[in-house]
Amino acid sequence: MTSTPKQKVAVIGGGGNVGASTAFALIAKGVPAEVLIVDLSEQAALGQALDISDASFTMPGTCRQASFQEAGQADVIIITAGARQKPNEPRSNLIDRNYTIIKSIMDSLQPIKSTSKILLISNPVDVLTHIAQTTSGLPRAQVIGSGTYLDSGRLRNALSDITGVSPTSIHAYMLGEHGDNQFTGWSSARIGGLPLLDHPKLKGMDLESINQRIAHKAYEIIEAKGSTYYGIGMCAAIIAEALLNNTSQVFPLTHYVEGLGCYMSWPAAIGSSGVEQSFDVKLDAAETKKLEVAVKAIKEVCAKYN
Structure with a gap:
């Protein structure tokens, strides 16, 4: 150089x-x-x-x-x-x-x-x-x-295996807490502009089994080799690149969500000033309940460190 x-x-x-x-x-x-x-x-x-x-x-x-x-x-x-x-x-x-x-x-x-x-x-x-x-x-x-960005990538890979569509063309997020209270936003997920769950290869699919596969992948890696680092390392580099280059890309990241009053994993556009926009994801009743559980858990812990 x-x-x-x-x-x-x-x-x-x-x-x-x-x-x-x-x-x-x-x-x-x-x-x-x-x-x-x-x-x-x-x-x-x-x-x-x-x-x-x-x-x-x-x-x-x-x-x-x-x-x-x-x-x-x-x-x-x-x-x-x-x-x-x-x-x-x-x-x-x-x-x-x-x-x-x-x-x-x-x-x-x-x-x-x-x-x-x-x-x-x-x-x-x-x-x-x-x-x-x-x-x-x-x-x-x-x-x-980094929030649920890696988890969402794992989700897209799993859905790609099922549907035969590239993971980059599947728009689906793991949301809420990066941890035990994360959940899949199935009702807002899209593929080719259509609801993901309308894809014929997902008809009758056990969605909870997909969730469990995503949630336990890290444990599978840790059991096999001791720790995870390549996946999250690449995710961190992609996020940093978006911040440096002011790309306004949307990622499911931990950021302060004004409407919920706490830091949590939620889709946001980021650029050179940090978080530029936070998006209002449409959830069904069951997903809304899971969101409430995640928010409550995060708030209870964060209240100790204000």
Whole structure:
């Protein structure tokens, strides 16, 4: 490279599998940005940065290790760091530990550039996105999470296998909480402009079995190889690219939904200013009940971290 790209994307926790996969996806996709690898383990950050930089010689992006202070001045700051749930550990304990981690990261990034966008990947992503916004000082529109984007991708892949239609031509979302209370918006799903459930290959299909397959895919991967990182790494890179390039693409992301009064996973258009539009998805009665359950669960946890 004869010059360093002007735009910067910082990956916090870049020494780990998810962070490194995200950084590599940014380079491999040809995103014209300087990718900054930041981690408490400086040795891990250096190793990942050196390795990923070897993949950048034919690409417009570059990659290097950086400090937290440098990361605070990035255009997009991706948070992949966080505590993992221990065996038999209550979810409340995990959130408490992650609150401490996220707050420490936000303190280390200060002063954060006023136009930066923060993208949370760490789980539980809906609650941690709320915490990141309150501790970063940035406007709500500039702090988002990966939400159910990966889950929705898994859903589209499964529906593609059933219908024989490309996943990119299937418009269906997993909604609500990224977790136990997520649900499929079947009534709003479309394929070729028609209701998805009108497709002949979905007639009589056990929809709940599809939901269960999506919900358990991560566990299947974790059981086989220990953790998931390539799928979410690519999703994070795609979201970051949309923020940098001001594409106004719609993703099912964790963002603050004014009408529901909380951070949750819901379709939104994003661009250089963060969230540009949040969409009113039409739900049937059963789906509305599931939404209410998800919103209640998220609000109850977030109320402890205001």
